[in-house]
Amino acid sequence: MCGIVGAIADRNIVPVLVEGLKRLEYRGYDSAGLAVLNGGIRRVRRVGRVAEMESAVRADKVEGILGIAHTRWATHGGVTEPNAHPHVSGDEIAVVHNGIIENHEEQRARLIALGYAFASQTDTEVIAHLVHHYFKAGNNLFVATQKTASDLRGAYAIGVVALSDPDTIAGARMGCPLVVGLGDGENFLASDVSAVIAETKRVIYLEDGDVVAIRRSGVEIVDRDRRQVERKVYISELSADAVDLGVYRHYMQKEIHEQPRAVSDTIEGVIDGGVDVDGLFGAGAMEAFKDLSGALILASGTSYYAGLVARYWIESLAQLPCNVELGHEYRYRDSIPDHRQLVVTISQSGETLDTMEALKRAKELGHGRTLSICNVRESAIPRASKFVFYTRAGAEIGVASTKAFTTQLVSLFTLALAIAKSRGRLSAQAEHDALEQLRFVPGSIQHALNLEPQVQAWAERFALRDHALFLGRGMHYPVALEGALKLKEISYIHAEAYPAGELKHGPLALVDENMPVVVIAPNDQLLEKVKSNMQEVRARGGELYVFADLDSHFTESEGVHVIRTPRYSGILSPIVHTIPVQLLAYHTALKRGTDVDKPRNLAKSVTVE
Incomplete structure (x- = not known):
């Protein structure tokens, strides 16, 4: 959520700032602003779009x-221009900030006592006044920002400029991502690499x-103990083209269609090299996995649903107890x-605050065997974990996660195989068969x-509804959860998901001719049970929309609509059945005219609790 861009150069950097903000629009926002030094602090803020x-x-x-x-x-504070960033203090200091300052009320009272007046309702304005307070003592922005950071509690990424120190941008990070971009005689600050990748x-x-x-x-960095440090310089693998729409109308559409390639890239090393546990997850992984007593998966949102699928795989393949919890x-x-x-821990961005804090809590409790599954290299959660598996989804811009979810699933399946192999529960033949199944997933x-096209036809009907139910059983119940989440977050249709067997324990009361019921119905051992649940829906006048497999014996009839996915994909079926529920949400949102890539009230990278 929120986005920061800063730049210092020997050229006009306003186009750089504006373009950077455009590349950060996917993070979710409701106002935008900038401040530059040019004979004073020139500030422009607006509610609405960049x-x-x-x-x-x-x-x-x-x-x-x-x-x-x-x-x-x-x-x-509300969505108003006075609450928009940057915030200024004394016509001398301008500040931008991501995150939440937990002790802002305490600092506000302190600053009012010092004579400062507040023009906004935000917690951010205390940062501007604190920097100003310390800057007055020595006209050194770097030192003033260090002292300010020491006064703050909470999560933040900060960018600061001072009129009387026109050769410096100061930044500070605690809990929210912040990167420095290095140019030739010019340098940059951003909350996300995508904002500066063109430079x-x-x-x-x-x-x-x-x-x-x-x-x-150049840049100068001090750590939390205010000791000067050198941080490693990385060459980003992100390309400017990766964040361009190309032929697609929306990033979500683009990213749905990028999934065959994203999954193929993620499993490439596994397919080519087999289940090399240390090679895939890091040195010492096989030894660490050998005597595990269980697995605990911590995640939020879509990543949590990926974890729910993984529980079935880990318990089935590795015969290891697995719990899944919201971070x-x-x-x-x-x-x-x-x-x-x-x-x-599972996180697309590697910066999800609640997941990061859950990892910290686990480590405080003495958990030393930690592993992260993440899409962004060198982000906070992988750096804090002993073992790492990077998905190779590429940049995901749309707020509603799509290719991150499917690449997390194949990564978690790989983890289940790795644990099974480490524990001596994966024969050579079983490993070969599993990898063959994995090889066919992109296709x-x-x-x-x-x-x-068939899903689009369904979307015409869904766009007229205000509620929907999603049903699934076994490892396809999380797919139903994901389908309901996607529909509600981008089309604003209220949708709920239930294990199909739970229908008669309450949700059946909601079913009537105005309540579409989506059923995930793969050709597995639970298919006949699912069919019985479907009959319960039809008996109450409910209209069924069934995602079945090519080899399932379903026939369309009045009130029963069927779309057949490819032949049953066995244990990897949840990955394939995810695709049509993504398409249903996308096309329903199109029909309803919502902002597909930037749904209201939501942000891509959740960096506050």
Whole structure:
């Protein structure tokens, strides 16, 4: 959520700031603004889209060689221009900020006592005044930002400029992502590499507690103990083209159709090299997996649903107990630690705050066997984990996760195989058979994508509804959960998912001719049970929309609509059945005219609780 861009150069950096904000629009926001130094602090803020702010910048002919910019997603204070970033103090300091300052009320009272007046309802404004307070003592922005960071509690990524220190942008990170981009005689600050990828591929990922001074000549970083440190410079694999729409109308559409390639890239090493446990997950993984007592998966949102599928795989293939918990629930309860348990965190961004905090909690409890499954290299969660498996989904821009989910699934299947092999429960023949199944998944996904015209026809009907039920059984129940989540978050249709056997324990009361019921019905051992649940729906006048397999014996009839995915994909069937529910959500949202890539109230990277 929210986005930060900063730049210092010997050229007008306003176009860089604006373009950077456009590349961060996927994170979710409700206002945008920028501030540059040019004979004073020239600030432009607008409620609404970046394009509206850009028009105002052009009209005012705003230029500068140093500046910061921001897209805000409202937390403290409503969606108003006075609450939009950047915030200023004394016509001297301008600040942008992602995250939440937990002690802002305490700091606000302190600053009011010092004579500062507040123009907004935000927690961010206390940062501007604190920097100003410390800056007055020495006219050194870097030092003032360090002292300010020491006064703050909470999660934050900060960018700061000072009129009297026109050769420096200061930044600070705690709990929210912040990267430095390194150019030739010019440097950049951003909350996401995608914001600066058009300018440079050389980046530094700041650590929690770091404060940085960015100048044309280079960067200076101190850690949480205020000791000068050198951070590793990485060459980003992200390309500018990866965040372009190309021939697609929306990023979500693009990313749905990129799934055959994303899954193929993710499993490439497994298919080519087999289940090389240490090679896939890191040195020592096979030894660590050998005597596990169980697995604990921590995640949120779509990643949590991926974990629910993985539980079936881990318990079936590796014969290992597996629990799945929401990160924001786990960290606040009195859990009983088991140090022989493998703690698995799943996060697309690697910066999901509630998942990161759950990982910290697990480590505090003494869990040493930690593994992250993540799409972004060198992000916070992988860096904090002993073992890592990177999905290779590429940049995912749409707020509603699609290719991140399917690549997480194949990664978790690989993990289940790795644990089974480490525990001596995967024969050579079983490994060969599993990898053969995995090899065919990208093709099966493509076949499922070819069903798009049929799904579009269903979307015509769904767009007229306000509620929907999704049903699944076994390892396809999480697919039903994911289908309901996708539909509600981008079409704003209220949707719920249930294990199909739970229907008669309450949800059946909702079924009538106005309640479409989507059924995930693969040709597995539970198919006859699912058919019985479907009959219960029809008996109450409910209309069924069934995603079946090619080799299932379903016939369409009045009130029963059937789309057949490829032949049953066995244990990997949940991956294939995910595709049509994604397409249903996308095309229903199109028909309803919602903002597919930027659904209301939601953000891509959740960096506040």
